[in-house]
Amino acid sequence: MNITLNGQSEVLTAPCSLYDFLRARNLEPAKVIVEHNGNIIPQSDWSTLLLKEEDHLEVLRFVGGG
Amino acid sequence: MMEPLLLGGRELTSRLFIGSGKYADDALIPDIVARSGSQVITVALRRVDLSNPDRNILAHIPADVQLLPNTSGARNAEEAVRLARLAKAAGCGDWIKIEVISDQKYLLPDGFETVKATEILAAEGFVVLPYVSPDLMVAKALVKAGAAAVMPLGAPIGSNRGLQTKELIRILIEEIPLPIIVDAGIGKPSQACEAMEMGAAACLLNTAIASASDPLLMAEAFAHSVISGRQAYLAGAGSIRQYASASSPLTGFLEASC
Numbered sequence: 518m519n520i521t522l523n524g525q526s527e528v529l530t531a532p533c534s535l536y537d538f539l540r541a542r543n544l545e546p547a548k549v550i551v552e553h554n555g556n557i558i559p560q561s562d563w564s565t566l567l568l569k570e571e572d573h574l575e576v577l578r579f580v581g582g583g
Numbered sequence: 584m585m586e587p588l589l590l591g592g593r594e595l596t597s598r599l600f601i602g603s604g605k606y607a608d609d610a611l612i613p614d615i616v617a618r619s620g621s622q623v624i625t626v627a628l629r630r631v632d633l634s635n636p637d638r639n640i641l642a643h644i645p646a647d648v649q650l651l652p653n654t655s656g657a658r659n660a661e662e663a664v665r666l667a668r669l670a671k672a673a674g675c676g677d678w679i680k681i682e683v684i685s686d687q688k689y690l691l692p693d694g695f696e697t698v699k700a701t702e703i704l705a706a707e708g709f710v711v712l713p714y715v716s717p718d719l720m721v722a723k724a725l726v727k728a729g730a731a732a733v734m735p736l737g738a739p740i741g742s743n744r745g746l747q748t749k750e751l752i753r754i755l756i757e758e759i760p761l762p763i764i765v766d767a768g769i770g771k772p773s774q775a776c777e778a779m780e781m782g783a784a785a786c787l788l789n790t791a792i793a794s795a796s797d798p799l800l801m802a803e804a805f806a807h808s809v810i811s812g813r814q815a816y817l818a819g820a821g822s823i824r825q826y827a828s829a830s831s832p833l834t835g836f837l838e839a840s841c
Contacts, residue, residue: 518650523631549640550673552629557669559672576630577631578628578638579626579652579670579673579695580604580640581602581609581627581640582626582655582789583602583740583787
């Protein structure tokens, strides 16, 4: 299954939830913001959202800025 | 004590807003906040670096400081609105600095797209602080669109060139019934002081502090300059005269006796 994460293609060998996907990449839920196919996904929905073929994920965080 | 600045339902006793970019180490930020006395700090949103997923600037920002996420990276109103909603969803509150830029050489803001984004976000309840060129007609449109303040640039972002747009900012201060917060370009405390003397409500700085040899001392210098400029504005400067006007009485002493 192919998805796009922050503009890069990723291959998932097994179906998984958004939560498991992020945890497998060492992404702390409290530190990131996730957009799934253009929609902001609240953290409470991460474990029930199952990733599917051709999903687009944007995973963002706050950085220094002026 | 100066009168507080009322913005977005908050009473701010400091009129110095700071950015959080360009520091060699984010761990400096709490000390920069403390030395500057600032109560508002800007942050940006970016894609996570998957090779370094643990960085978290919010961990370095004191809890009582108002976060002001910006929409830097947005090239049009639609992208700015998207970034603003993401920032809010991340729990950063409802303040947003609109920054819409498609010019990469001077990083000058797009006033038309900024007005569009302001209209949408103000209607959604955001406290919208738009970064713009100091253009009176754009500023008037921002008032109508529901902005909480107008943030004109003094000079291009990160240039440390000072109040190059001084006369246009003066016109905004005179004509616009919202706080005018000078954002971008200020490089020295004397320039922030001058903006405040003119009646600016606040100044927002990043590079001037972050690029100083001693950022902590510069943060403190800016804190003094903003207070000094505000006090001078409130005190009301005396009129400028073409010729000398003696400060000491000229009569009653050493009068000609022959």
